[in-house]
Amino acid sequence: MSNGFDDIPFFDEEEPAPRKPAQAPATSTAASGPAPGGLGIAARAMAARDQTRAPDYLSGLNPEQRDAVETVDGPLLVLAGAGTGKTRVLTTRIAHILATGRAFPSQLLAVTFTNKAAREMKERIGLLVGGAVEGMPWLGTFHSIGVKILRRHAELVGLRSDFTILDTDDVVRLIKQLIQAEGIDDKRWPAKQFAQMIDGWKNKGLDPSQIPEGDARAFANGKGRELYAAYQNRLKTLNACDFGDLLLHPIRMFRANPDVLKEYHQKFKYILVDEYQDTNTAQYMWLRLLAQRPPGVPQNVCCVGDDDQSIYGWRGAEVDNILRFEKDFPGAKVIKLERNYRSTEHILGAAGHLIAHNEGRLGKTLFTDRVNPDDEKVVVHAAWDSEEEARAVGEEIERLQRGDSDGKKHALNDMAILVRASFQMREFEDRFVTLGLNYRVIGGPRFYERLEVRDAMAYFRLVCQPADDLAFERIVNTPKRGLGDTTIRTLHDYARARDVPMLAAAADLIETDEIKPKARKALFDVIQHFRRWSELLETTPHIELAEQILEESGYTDMWKNDKSAEAPGRLENLKELIRSMEAFESLRGFLEHVSLVMDAEQNADMDAVSIMTLHSAKGLEFDTVFLPGWEEGLFPHQRALDEGGRSGLEEERRLAYVGITRAKRRCHIWFVSNRRIHGLWQSTMPSRFLDELPVTHVEVAESEQSYGGYGRGGYGQSRFDKADPFANNYSTPGWKRAQANKSDATRDNWGTRSGHAVERIGYGESGPKAKTIDGELVAKSTTSEPSKFTVGDRVFHIKFGNGNIASIEGNKLTINFDRAGEKRVLDGFVERV
DNA sequence: AAGCCTTAGTTTTTT
DNA sequence: ACTAAGGCTT
Numbered sequence: 001m002s003n004g005f006d007d008i009p010f011f012d013e014e015e016p017a018p019r020k021p022a023q024a025p026a027t028s029t030a031a032s033g034p035a036p037g038g039l040g041i042a043a044r045a046m047a048a049r050d051q052t053r054a055p056d057y058l059s060g061l062n063p064e065q066r067d068a069v070e071t072v073d074g075p076l077l078v079l080a081g082a083g084t085g086k087t088r089v090l091t092t093r094i095a096h097i098l099a100t101g102r103a104f105p106s107q108l109l110a111v112t113f114t115n116k117a118a119r120e121m122k123e124r125i126g127l128l129v130g131g132a133v134e135g136m137p138w139l140g141t142f143h144s145i146g147v148k149i150l151r152r153h154a155e156l157v158g159l160r161s162d163f164t165i166l167d168t169d170d171v172v173r174l175i176k177q178l179i180q181a182e183g184i185d186d187k188r189w190p191a192k193q194f195a196q197m198i199d200g201w202k203n204k205g206l207d208p209s210q211i212p213e214g215d216a217r218a219f220a221n222g223k224g225r226e227l228y229a230a231y232q233n234r235l236k237t238l239n240a241c242d243f244g245d246l247l248l249h250p251i252r253m254f255r256a257n258p259d260v261l262k263e264y265h266q267k268f269k270y271i272l273v274d275e276y277q278d279t280n281t282a283q284y285m286w287l288r289l290l291a292q293r294p295p296g297v298p299q300n301v302c303c304v305g306d307d308d309q310s311i312y313g314w315r316g317a318e319v320d321n322i323l324r325f326e327k328d329f330p331g332a333k334v335i336k337l338e339r340n341y342r343s344t345e346h347i348l349g350a351a352g353h354l355i356a357h358n359e360g361r362l363g364k365t366l367f368t369d370r371v372n373p374d375d376e377k378v379v380v381h382a383a384w385d386s387e388e389e390a391r392a393v394g395e396e397i398e399r400l401q402r403g404d405s406d407g408k409k410h411a412l413n414d415m416a417i418l419v420r421a422s423f424q425m426r427e428f429e430d431r432f433v434t435l436g437l438n439y440r441v442i443g444g445p446r447f448y449e450r451l452e453v454r455d456a457m458a459y460f461r462l463v464c465q466p467a468d469d470l471a472f473e474r475i476v477n478t479p480k481r482g483l484g485d486t487t488i489r490t491l492h493d494y495a496r497a498r499d500v501p502m503l504a505a506a507a508d509l510i511e512t513d514e515i516k517p518k519a520r521k522a523l524f525d526v527i528q529h530f531r532r533w534s535e536l537l538e539t540t541p542h543i544e545l546a547e548q549i550l551e552e553s554g555y556t557d558m559w560k561n562d563k564s565a566e567a568p569g570r571l572e573n574l575k576e577l578i579r580s581m582e583a584f585e586s587l588r589g590f591l592e593h594v595s596l597v598m599d600a601e602q603n604a605d606m607d608a609v610s611i612m613t614l615h616s617a618k619g620l621e622f623d624t625v626f627l628p629g630w631e632e633g634l635f636p637h638q639r640a641l642d643e644g645g646r647s648g649l650e651e652e653r654r655l656a657y658v659g660i661t662r663a664k665r666r667c668h669i670w671f672v673s674n675r676r677i678h679g680l681w682q683s684t685m686p687s688r689f690l691d692e693l694p695v696t697h698v699e700v701a702e703s704e705q706s707y708g709g710y711g712r713g714g715y716g717q718s719r720f721d722k723a724d725p726f727a728n729n730y731s732t733p734g735w736k737r738a739q740a741n742k743s744d745a746t747r748d749n750w751g752t753r754s755g756h757a758v759e760r761i762g763y764g765e766s767g768p769k770a771k772t773i774d775g776e777l778v779a780k781s782t783t784s785e786p787s788k789f790t791v792g793d794r795v796f797h798i799k800f801g802n803g804n805i806a807s808i809e810g811n812k813l814t815i816n817f818d819r820a821g822e823k824r825v826l827d828g829f830v831e832r833v
Numbered sequence: 834a835a836g837c838c839t840t841a842g843t844t845t846t847t848t
Numbered sequence: 849a850c851t852a853a854g855g856c857t858t
Contacts, residue, residue: 114847143848167848187854243848278847315846421844443846480834596848615845637844655845678843679849 057095057128061088068302068335069093072102072270075329077322078304081366082351082661083342083621090274090304091121094136095128103269105135109290110272111142115597117274117619118144138268142283144596146246149253149264156257157249164240164461165595169454170470171195171242178230182223189220198228202244203316205251205282208232237499238469247282254289264290269300276305276325280316288328299329307362308355311615311655313647314640323362340366342621344375347667349697351660357692358650366661374406378660378667380690381701385674386424386629390431393417393626396668397437397609400624412438414623416610418659420635424628425611432609442612448598452559452570453577457594459549463533464588467501476502479558481522487515503530529553542587546578614659625663628670630656630687633677656689669693795832 058066065085068078069092080086094110097103112118118140125136138145147165154161166174175198176191197219201211208229216225235241241249254261271291273279279287291301303325310319326332340348348366355361383389403409417428425441432439447453455478458471465471473492477483494514495505507527510520529552536545550556556574559567584590610622629635636652644651660667671686789795793805806816 141848146848165848246848312846314844423843482834484834598848613845634844639844651845676849 055096055099057092057099061085061092062339064335064337064339065089065092068337069096071333071335072097072100073300074298075300075325075332076302077276077325077329077332077334078302078337079322079334079362079364080304080306080337081340081364082306082309082658083340084337084366085341086274086304086306086337087120087124089337090272091124091128093302094121094125094272097270098129106137107267107269108136108138108272109145109268109270110136110139110274111145111287112139112274113141113278115141115144115599117141121274141596142286143243143246146250146286147592147596149250150241150246153250153253153257153260156253156260158236159241159249160239162239162465164238164465164468165246165592166235166240166242166470167595167598168195168243169449171198173470173473174234174238175227175231178227178234179220182220182227182230184220184223194219194224194227197224198231198242199244200316201228202242202248203280203282205248205285207248239467240470244282247286251282251286251289261289265293271301273301273303274305276303277307277310277319277322278305278312278317279321281318284318284321291329301329306364307360308358308364308654309618309658311618311651311658313644313651319360323360336364338364338366340368342664343368343661344665345371346375346377346697347660347663347665350378350667350693351657353694353697354660354689354692355653355657358653360647360650376666377697377699378669378693379699379701380630380693381668381670382686383670383672385672386427386676387431389628389670389672390427393428393628393668393670394431394435394437396626398435400666410623412607412609415626416612416617416620416622416624416662417626417628418612418614418617418662420614420629420637420655422613424634428611428628438606438608439611440606440608442610443616446598447573447576448594450570450573452573455555456546456550456574456577457591459553459555460546460587460591462503462530463537463545463549464591466503466530466534469495469502472502475553475555476506476526479554481526483519483522483526487519487523490514503527537587542584542590543578543581545587546581550574550578614655617662618658621662621664623664624666624668625659626668626670627656627659628672629675630669630671630690631675631684632687633682633684634675635687635689653689653692789832793832 058069061069062085065088068076068089072093078086078089080089090110094108097108098105110121112121122136122139125139138148140148150157150159150163151161154163172191172195175195176186179186179189179191179194197215201215208225211225211228216222216228218224220227235245254264268290271287273287287301291299293299303322305322307319307322310317310322313319321328326334343351343366345368348368352365381392383392397412397415399405400410400415401412417425419425419428422444429439429441431437448457455475458468458474461468461471462475473488476488491502491505491509494500494509495502498505500508506523509515510524510527515523533545533549533552536548540548556571559571559574562570581587581590584593614627635656636649640648640652642648660669669690671684671690673684674681675684676682789805791805794802795805796802804816
């Protein structure tokens with residue numbers, strides 16, 4: 001569990017979460033079996049209760065929190081703003097339900113989105129109640145609980161209970177096969193895209209028969225519905241599920257089997273949902289099925305969320321679920337948590353003013369009364385380009401580390417850089433490597449998604465589940481065994497014709513002469529190996545077996561013989577994979593875990609600055625937060641605006657809100673005038689979100705360096721004394737260029753900004769001379785001067801050779817090259833011949 | 834089966 | 849501009 005954040009206390013300067021009560025039994029009596037288990041916890045919790053006064057665990061709560069904990073009967077929506085003690089309320093509420101004897105641990109259903117959140121909740125309940133929480137079998141993610149339900153009733157939806165869970169990669173490969181089998185051009189209709197469509201439908205809870213006609217037509221000349229149905233059939237044959245099915249199958253099963261649903265109704269006395277604003281339609285349907293009760297019986301559902309932190313609309317989350325909670329659950333009580341324990345008044349003020357620009361919200365205002373005159377305002381900085389941005393952030397970090405500003409030395413662990421898009425990270429990494437500053441990147445490619453780990457897992461899967469064709473196809477020729485396309489196709493056809501797994505097909509076919517002798521020998525060896533491994537499965541310790549599989553299959557040797565730079569790292573990852581199996585009892589148990597828990601631990605020992613996207617920062621907090629890249633087009637992101645319209649913009653704004661509210665003490669926002677996007681230098685405009693920050697809580701940093709045109713020439717006072725605090729930035733070369741571009745076709749990405757009137761102050765002309773790089777950049781991307789080329793000119797390009805200019809858009813030329821065909825290039829890269 | 838060349842994509846991410 | 853992946857050639 002340690003990625004460095006788990007030990008950061010949720011409350012700053014508050015008393016820690018209540019400790020194990022003195023009268024709690026010292027020894028654990030946790031039940032060993034599953035249901036009806038968990039009496040150990042209940043007993044401890046009951047013992048912890050003090051009949052004469054309010055129990056200890058309630059004492060540290062504010063009135064609203066306490067209300068949310070004690071309102072146990074009937075539907076309850078807790079609107080918990082950032083840093084208001086959400087997790088504390090949830091965990092205390094659970095402890096309270098247990099302590100008052102209202103339910104056994106096994107009668108609580110508590111759902112989270114991520115494994116991390118589930119883990120954290122378990123730990124914290126353990127702290128409250130004392131001891132581990134083995135007795136809460138129904139605390140987990142939507143998906144892990146879905147699997148649990150589904151394994152019990154798999155046969156009701158046409159699966160066997162040992163079904164496999166496919167991840168995205170498997171799904172895409174499977175769909176690709178289906179597309180090809182239909183004779184559809186898989187270049188024109190990419191499997192990946194269709195996988196995303198299916199995912200979208202499943203998020204909405206739609207079967208093939210239910211998808212909108214338009215959607216069905218949109219793919220592969222109207223074959224969308226057919227393909228989706230074919231995909232579901234194929235999954236059934238494979239005895240497999242995708243992630244969406246882990247929710248949809250239980251929904252189907254409950255609808256078709258009211259008696260089963262009733263069992264669960266009786267079982268779950270209290271239901272809790274975390275991060276309710278992130279639920280999608282399918283999750284919502286699932287929840288409603290489980291939460292519904294006959295008239296007169298209270299629906300004990302408690303959903304906790306924050307509409308202002310809903311940032312996953314693009315993957316199917318429906319903020320509406322939280323906005324209409326009261327309609328869905330009549331008689332619901334709504335409690336708002338607005339007292340913030342995390343941030344300074346300036347940070348809260350800035351965030352609150354920004355988010356107030358959103359229309360579709362329930363409306364909360366965070367406040368704190370711990371006001372300190374030394375609290376720093378949110379600082380907005382300008383930089384010339386992203387390189388300077390990274391340099392300046394690096395300097396600020398070193399300053400804090402040394403303790404220059406306030407005499408306190410700040411740990412790198414307390415600082416984070418939160419970016420909108422991951423490509424922004426690189427510049428910071430480069431800079432920090434140069435500076436020798438420790439950093440850690442959160443998110444990004446994950447351990448279990450690495451090629452070598454997935455290969456190894458495919459071997460294990462096939463040993464446990466010989467019918468796993470996807471695993472078979474993945475590794476049958478890895479390492480190379482001379483089993484090429486032809487052989488695989490033969491196997492595939494045979495298997496499909498007889499409806500048997502490919503491994504079985506292979507066993508059949510090596511008896512015949514349909515396969516060339518060489519391939520037959522190779523296949524024979526593979527089959528022998530798997531037979532033996534399967535036999536060892538029951539007798540050999542799983543770690544030993546896993547090592548043996550990787551050795552005997554030649555997989556480790558393959559990487560040992562590989563001379564590429566990555567090979568050693570891959571071998572190291574394989575060792576790590578084996579090591580991580582130690583925590584499990586069997587190979588099967590391990591596989592199940594991995595399919596549901598895709599995250600791996602990070603080392604938290606080192607003191608390091610965290611770099612991550614705004615999305616992965618949700619739920620975390622840091623003393624100092626740096627928010628670079630506040631420019632139109634990047635943040636708010638152009639695509640969010642194009643595809644999401646106004647609601648897209650509002651989601652971006654929520655993202656900005658999430659970013660600011662991660663900060664406890666210091667928040668530094670940056671924007672640059674020039675950024676390279678897709679390899680081209682673009683002039684950028686400051687983000688509209690900057691204009692939405694309140695003057696009283698924000699200051700604009702004086703220009704720290706090279707980037708001249710800002711803050712010099714007698715501007716000592718706050719930029720906010722002016723009508724437009726950022727006016728000066730609009731006099732920079734970047735801004736002028738943006739203006740010039742406005743009347744030009746090159747504005748395509750950037751010129752669509754509206755409703756943002758600014759007064760320009762003619763300052764740049766007489767201002768300090770810009771750096772040399774300025775001249776270069778202007779030369780490359782300015783459009784204020786007419787192009788030195790005209791349509792029809794014959795030009796030479798170093799890569800594409802000779803050609804004629806077909807059209808000119810600012811500094812971008814469209815050229816018909818004699819050999820390379822039509823290309824768009826910058827005018828700086830060609831010369832007249 | 835390895836290596837080269839062309840082509841497409843380049844916001845955010847969980848399970 | 850860069851990268852990664854897929855297709856094609858040798």
